Amino acid sequence: MIKALAHKLIWAALTLVAASILVFLALEIVPGDPAEVMLGINATDEAVAALRKQLGLDLPPLQRYFAWVGGLLTGDLGTSYTYSVPVSELVAERVVVSLPLALMALFLSTVIAIPVGLIAAGKRGTMADTGIMAVTQIGIAIPNFWFALLLVYVLAIWLQWVPAGGFPGWEQGLWPGLNALLLPAIALALPQAAILSRVTRSALLETLGEDYIRTARAKGLSRRATLSRHALRNALIPVVTIIGLQFAYLLAGTIIIENVFYLPGLGRLIFQAINLRDLIVVESVVMLLVATIIAINFLVDLTYVWIDPRLRTSSDAETSAAQTQTDGAS
Amino acid sequence: MTDLPSASHAQTRSRSHAFWRQAKSNRSFTAGFIITATVIAMALISFVWTPYDVIELDIASKLQGPSLSHWFGTDHFGRDILSMIMVGARNSIAVALVAVVIGIGVGVPLGCWAASRGGLMDEALMRGNDLIFAFPALLSAVIITAIFGPGAINAIIAIGIFNIPVFARLARGATLSLLPREFVLAARVAGKGGVRIIAEHILPNMANLLVVQGTIAFALGILQEAGLAYVGLGTQPPFPSWGKMLNEAQTMMSFAPHMAILPGLAIVITVLGLNLLGDGLRDVLDPRLSKGRE
Numbered sequence: 158m159i160k161a162l163a164h165k166l167i168w169a170a171l172t173l174v175a176a177s178i179l180v181f182l183a184l185e186i187v188p189g190d191p192a193e194v195m196l197g198i199n200a201t202d203e204a205v206a207a208l209r210k211q212l213g214l215d216l217p218p219l220q221r222y223f224a225w226v227g228g229l230l231t232g233d234l235g236t237s238y239t240y241s242v243p244v245s246e247l248v249a250e251r252v253v254v255s256l257p258l259a260l261m262a263l264f265l266s267t268v269i270a271i272p273v274g275l276i277a278a279g280k281r282g283t284m285a286d287t288g289i290m291a292v293t294q295i296g297i298a299i300p301n302f303w304f305a306l307l308l309v310y311v312l313a314i315w316l317q318w319v320p321a322g323g324f325p326g327w328e329q330g331l332w333p334g335l336n337a338l339l340l341p342a343i344a345l346a347l348p349q350a351a352i353l354s355r356v357t358r359s360a361l362l363e364t365l366g367e368d369y370i371r372t373a374r375a376k377g378l379s380r381r382a383t384l385s386r387h388a389l390r391n392a393l394i395p396v397v398t399i400i401g402l403q404f405a406y407l408l409a410g411t412i413i414i415e416n417v418f419y420l421p422g423l424g425r426l427i428f429q430a431i432n433l434r435d436l437i438v439v440e441s442v443v444m445l446l447v448a449t450i451i452a453i454n455f456l457v458d459l460t461y462v463w464i465d466p467r468l469r470t471s472s473d474a475e476t477s478a479a480q481t482q483t484d485g486a487s
Numbered sequence: 488m489t490d491l492p493s494a495s496h497a498q499t500r501s502r503s504h505a506f507w508r509q510a511k512s513n514r515s516f517t518a519g520f521i522i523t524a525t526v527i528a529m530a531l532i533s534f535v536w537t538p539y540d541v542i543e544l545d546i547a548s549k550l551q552g553p554s555l556s557h558w559f560g561t562d563h564f565g566r567d568i569l570s571m572i573m574v575g576a577r578n579s580i581a582v583a584l585v586a587v588v589i590g591i592g593v594g595v596p597l598g599c600w601a602a603s604r605g606g607l608m609d610e611a612l613m614r615g616n617d618l619i620f621a622f623p624a625l626l627s628a629v630i631i632t633a634i635f636g637p638g639a640i641n642a643i644i645a646i647g648i649f650n651i652p653v654f655a656r657l658a659r660g661a662t663l664s665l666l667p668r669e670f671v672l673a674a675r676v677a678g679k680g681g682v683r684i685i686a687e688h689i690l691p692n693m694a695n696l697l698v699v700q701g702t703i704a705f706a707l708g709i710l711q712e713a714g715l716a717y718v719g720l721g722t723q724p725p726f727p728s729w730g731k732m733l734n735e736a737q738t739m740m741s742f743a744p745h746m747a748i749l750p751g752l753a754i755v756i757t758v759l760g761l762n763l764l765g766d767g768l769r770d771v772l773d774p775r776l777s778k779g780r781e
Contacts, residue, residue, distance in 0.1 A: 172618050179618075180630065187634045298706070298758035300713050303733055303751035306740060314741045409623040413714050417737065428718065431633050439633045443626055450621045 162459070169455040176447045177229070181222050184440045190214070191238045191436060212236070225440075234441040239433045244441045247426060254324055255415070255422035258338050258345070259407040265346035266353055266407075267400060271389075273350070274357025274396075279384050281362065289354070296351025301410055305344035305417040312340065322418040341418045345410050349403050356399045360392035367391070393464045401457035405450040509771050516767025522760025526753075530576035539567035541574050542725050550743045560745045562735065568746065571727040572753045578639065578728045579757065582721070583708030585643045587701050590650025595697065597651070598658025599685045603666065612659070616652035624649040624711045628720045639728075642721040646708050657700055661693035695772040702765035706758045713754050729754050 192208040193200065209215045213224060228235060234244035277289040313321035319340055325333045364370065365388055373383045412424030419425075423442055430438035510516045538558070539545075545565035553560045559568035601612035622630075628645035635641060662685070665671060674684050715721035716730025724731060729750045736746035 168614060168617070172614065172621060175618050176621055179622075183630050183634060294762065295755070295759060298710075298755045298762060300710050300717075300751065300754055302714060302717050303747070303754065306733065306737060306747045306751070310740050310744055310747070405621075405623060409625040412625060412629075413718055416718055416734075424718075427629055431629065434633075436633060439629065443630060446626060447621050450623070454617070454621070 162462070165455060165458050169451055173448060173451050176451065177226055177444060178222070180440060180444050180447065181225060184436050185218060187436055191434075195238045212238075229441070229444065235437045237430075237435055237438050239430075239435045239438075244438055247438065248423070248442060248445065251421060251423045251426045253327060254338075254420050255408070255411045255424065257334075258341055258411050258414070258420070258422065259404065261335075261338055261342035262345035262349065262407050262410075263400070263404050265342055266349040266403065269346065269350040270353035271357055271396070273354040274361060275384060275389065277354065277358040278361035278365065278388075279380065290358075293351040293355050296348050297355070299348050299351075301345050301348050302413050302417050304348060305341065305414055308340055308344055309417065322420070324418075324420050337418075337420070341411075341414045341420060344417070345407055345414055349407065353396070353399055353403065357392065357396050360395045361388050364388045364391040390464065394461055397457060397460050397464065401453050404453050408446055408449060506771065510767065513767045513771055515763045516771060519760050519762070519764030519767050522756060523764050526576055526757045526760060527580065529573050530580050533570075533573035533577055537567075537570035537573050539570045541566055541570045541727050550739070550746075552743075552745055559749050560743075562732070562746055563739060563743070566727075568732075568749055571732060572729070572750055575727045575729045575732060575750065576753065576757070578722050578726065579709050579712055579754075582639060582643050582646065582712040583705050586646035586650055586708045586712075587704045589643070589647030590654045590704060591697060591701060593647075594651040594654030594656075595658040595690075598655040598660075599662045599689060601655070602659045602662035603681055603685065609659075612655065616655055619648060619652045622648070625714065625720075628715050632720045637720055637723055639722040639726075642712050642715045645715065645720075646711050649711070650704050650708070653704060654697070654700065657696060658693060661696055662689055665689050665692055695768075699765055699769045699772060702761055702768060706761035706765065709754065709758055709761070 190205070190209070192205045192212060192214060196204055196208060206215075213221060216224070225235070232245055234248060236242070237244050237247060240247065273289060273293075277286045280286050309321050312318050320337060324337045327334045361384070365384075370383060370387055373387050374380070378386070411422060412427060414420075415422040415424035416428070423446070427439060427442050430436070430442070510520075543566070545561070547565060548557070548561050549563055549565040551557055551561045557567050557569070559572065561567055562571070597612055601609040624645045627648050628641055631641045631645055632638075665688075671684060671688055674688050679687070712721055712728070713730035713733070716728040717734045719731075719734070721730060722728035732750040733747055736743070736750070739746055
């Protein structure tokens, strides 16, 4: 088991290195010199050259790559070309909005989807099941930012129950902060919950056909206890895979949703940076998100082992993980 | 040289006949097919006719609600929303479709190749897939836009890249399961080379899977395109796109909600139609796959 985990850890680290090279190379071919952009069109050649030296842009690419990665590892993300403050400061300000938002959405989606999936699987073929499947089918088709616009229209503009957008900052207290993130979190969570409840239902139905479920029922366990005690745990692998994929998707999704609610998160930072050609900010934020996604994928692999003790001894982990991931993609 | 029997014309015809007979009795397929055909027809009609010109501004009739002269109302420039939705359909379909073609065109050969070569090639491909999975379409689009500036092509590339590992995995799995089958061995004994075996025996046998996954990827592509256009990374004005329309509608929610509701509905209906079509196709083409899922 240790060997399998070490193997996965090494691959995760190599993926991270490859991703950093990709991001670095991609932004390396961008036309235009950041030093010229920062100083404007009236700058003298000497001033541009001096700034290039200060930013380290005169160094060869390989050296700059290692300086960038070294910085990433020590928390030094470089200096923003436009704001002239450390990128790490900008990111730190924004992460406290985006990360809680993604976590809230993930939490909401999971606590909604698993019971819904359980109900649908438990009442397979009934009106309740058909109804749930119809609603989730529509839920999958709804773009979260459009759903967000509708929520704003109904709850903020029409009923005026919640603020339409903006973020008061955590220094105003926990409650106002959470309140501002609630609507965006719901908008992100519900379409995801639709997918997750369908996955939960079909994974449960698959395990319900197994022999040990019949045994559990035969020894007198109620339908409900069988579902929650025996079937759910065995159905968890595809469910956890999808939750992992969804977290990655939610992190990226926050970037879009932040635009609907005017939230000062990483998404707003990225789009401002793109418009201002502040590439070091784009580079660092994208790398940060990619690194998080790779870390989540690794954690998902770890949970497989925790959920299914059989995987601790055999080498089936690889196969079943690959299998569930293909299922998740469809 | 003995050629292995391949489907004759008569066989193909009777098979497609059986397909349609089964498909017609499948409710998901029928509903999905009607919706999808309607949306595609709408997009095609927009090439020759729309109720109004989508580029021309008519400030005098701006922000009207739905009426007889403008069925879906007008936007803040007085443009007819129905016409914009029709032209937007063209854009959504084109982007999502080309992205699926990229996914299949690159992913399927890679998957087949990796599966038939095995070993190091196979491992490298799977790790490459993991790498691409770490870049959601939105992040690729952000990078591509930072380099080349915004545009519809970026959306196509970003979504297409995202589709590659999906199809590569599918093709790899299907090839691995087909390679040990008798008809493949027979083809090998008959002296056919690897590429020919894949083209003549493996690919036709995974076509059903590709059609189903392609439909789902198409639906997902439409959602992704809308998201990219909404944040300004996709199609640029004045050419209308559904995501862009939602972006413009956002600031006018309080007095012109129809501007946001109708393009959004267009997205939901299109994606719903494609998903239903995909589910229906899966039931009809491969009953084994739908077991326990629906």
